[in-house]
Ligand code: ADP
């Protein structure tokens with residue numbers, strides 16, 4: 001294409017498989033008119049020809065530009081002119097990356113301290129970059145009008161084909177029990193056309209979804225939609241908008257109608273949802289409203305499906321994209337709106353290079369595209385809330401549930417008293433048991449929530465205190481009852497259960513803590529006739545079983561659902577009237593400045609599962625620390641704002657995010673001595689730079705001190721901006737690179753320290 005009216009003569013590319021560097025190539029005359037930024041090209045690289053992506057296009061090759069202009073102190077051109085090698089192929093005229101996406105990649109590489117090519121890899125799924133998966137083409141048969149010279153059987157077949165309006169050859173052969181040769185004969189006689197067509201591998205093909213019209217909005221919803229529409233209709237830069245709505249307040253309906261508005265403007269939209277919430281229920285609500293124009297990006301998609309969905313987006317066939325964090329890079333044309341649902345969710349952060357946060361990327365992409373961005377939550381992240389307080393973000397509120405359904409009544413139960421009363425620790429308190437019994441009698445459903453995995457946390461010897469531990473990771477093994485083994489949740493290693501304690505020989509290992517399996521058993525003991533369903537990471541590793549379990553529960557074929565984090569959000573069960581939180585404290589007692597925020601979010605989300613429809617809901621929170629602010633706040637309708645105020649004050653006083661940016665450096669090595677040495681060295685080098693307002697921790701073993709055979713050391717840095725840490729860091733690493741056996745992970749705005 002033309003850049004400022006001139007033809008493209010040279011391009012700068014990222015070559016597949018070549019990390020961290022950009023290369024310039026000349027554009028041969030034959031290709032110049034088809035050349036666009038963001039295209040995929042074939043370039044010679046050494047002795048090979050590789051795929052590459054154009055990140056910059058020049059009307060004048062960069063060397064020549066320098067020769068014409070820039071000179072150094074001696075009057076020499078700053079860049080030596082040299083003949084560029086020409087690109088050798090261009091296989092598709094539609095760009096893979098748009099200008100805003102390329103700019104986003106640049107910003108992201110810089111902000112997260114990640115190599116440019118790793119950022120591109122996040123933007124373009126591997127099935128798209130690779131050449132193994134292609135469009136699937138099959139023969140398609142289209143019947144023609146008119147009369148033809150046919151046998152009786154052929155006439156009958158043609159009538160059938162007309163009735164079904166044609167179809168895929170292989171399917172017609174089966175449906176009408178005819179041979180491909182018969183269809184060929186019809187073609188020869190001019191009665192049908194047979195041609196090769198791309199067939200979309202549609203992940204929703206076998207689902208029947210009934211269309212839904214927009215609902216008439218409640219007052220607050222209408223007001224919120226009006227605010228979003230104002231942003232959509234605005235010119236120029238727009239502020240992000242927080243849709244702050246209690247659970248069940250109808251945020252999704254607001255998103256749906258906002259997206260409809262964007263579509264009316266001829267624009268597209270992206271909806272990010274946490275992976276865990278990407279259930280058929282969620283997807284269905286979007287598909288039912290927008291039908292064929294929607295593309296769903298799901299981690300469970302097959303390669304072929306992913307390929308087709310991505311290309312439907314790129315070519316503009318799909319205009320609304322629903323997906324998890326990586327969908328923030330979807331190549332939607334003419335993007336009008338990005339929605340980040342449950343914006344506080346930690347799963348929006350990618351925990352490998354590039355360590356980006358999809359919410360932040362969404363805000364940045366919206367800025368670069370000049371489009372609107374809506375962040376939705378009942379329990380906004382402190383970062384987001386702070387931006388609202390500062391006036392950087394707009395806010396729309398939904399303070400009531402749809403149809404004025406009451407918020408559930410939340411009761412905090414002091415488990416210390418239960419222990420005192422009965423003499424030993426209990427899984428279920430008396431009030432919770434009574435409430436469960438009551439629901440069973442009334443035929444209503446209950447959810448029991450536990451913030452843990454597996455049967456119990458660890459296996460500990462009651463005599464000597466020895467805990468079974470994974471040697472490679474230095475964390476306790478988790479006991480799994482179902483397959484009767486010990487499993488390491490970090491590296492996945494497992495062992496059979498020892499019959500005696502390896503340390504003292506005592507034959508009785510005991511379980512510390514409670515897990516979902518134990519809750520299930522205790523529950524069955526109390527209510528032998530209850531239909532109990534358990535859902536946690538262990539039973540849902542199969543592709544479908546998550547969906548299956550949910551549909552069993554939704555259809556009323558179970559009375560009680562026991563689960564971990566994965567049932568805490570996004571689900572909408574009209575018949576659930578009771579939610580019990582069994583161990584509210586688990587997430588409080590971890591060494592993390594976000595422990596309170598996380599606990600509050602979890603409790604508020606879980607309580608939100610109760611009483612979503614006509615039936616009122618009740619929530620019991622069992623805890624050993626009933627006075628904790630996070631626990632207290634979750635028991636009140638308007639708990640968030642006072643909680644956030646206090647939490648932000650504490651963060652400010654402690655110098656924590658959102659008042660600082662936190663960068664976590666993790667060094668790993670097989671040798672503990674060497675990793676400690678280099679970590680201490682790096683920390684010392686940083687201190688010597690005497691950077692203003694920089695807080696730096698000592699180099700120390702990470703909470704997860706050893707994983708996959710590598711020792712881990714950490715340095716935590718905090719400063720008013722991330723740049724104040726990353727710029728000197730890059731500088732240090734350039735001057736004093738770490739030895740190859742020391743691996744360094746840089747996590748800018750880290751949210752999980754492990
Ligand atoms: P949130 O995302 O805020 O938790 P949802 O969007 O899931 O809330 O809405 C909760 C329920 O209310 C859903 O079953 C939804 O279909 C219903 N709902 C939403 N808006 C309306 C409305 N305007 N009128 C009637 N029902 C609505």
Ligand code: ZN
Pocket residue numbers: 470471472473474488489490491492493708
């Ligand atoms: Zn391990």
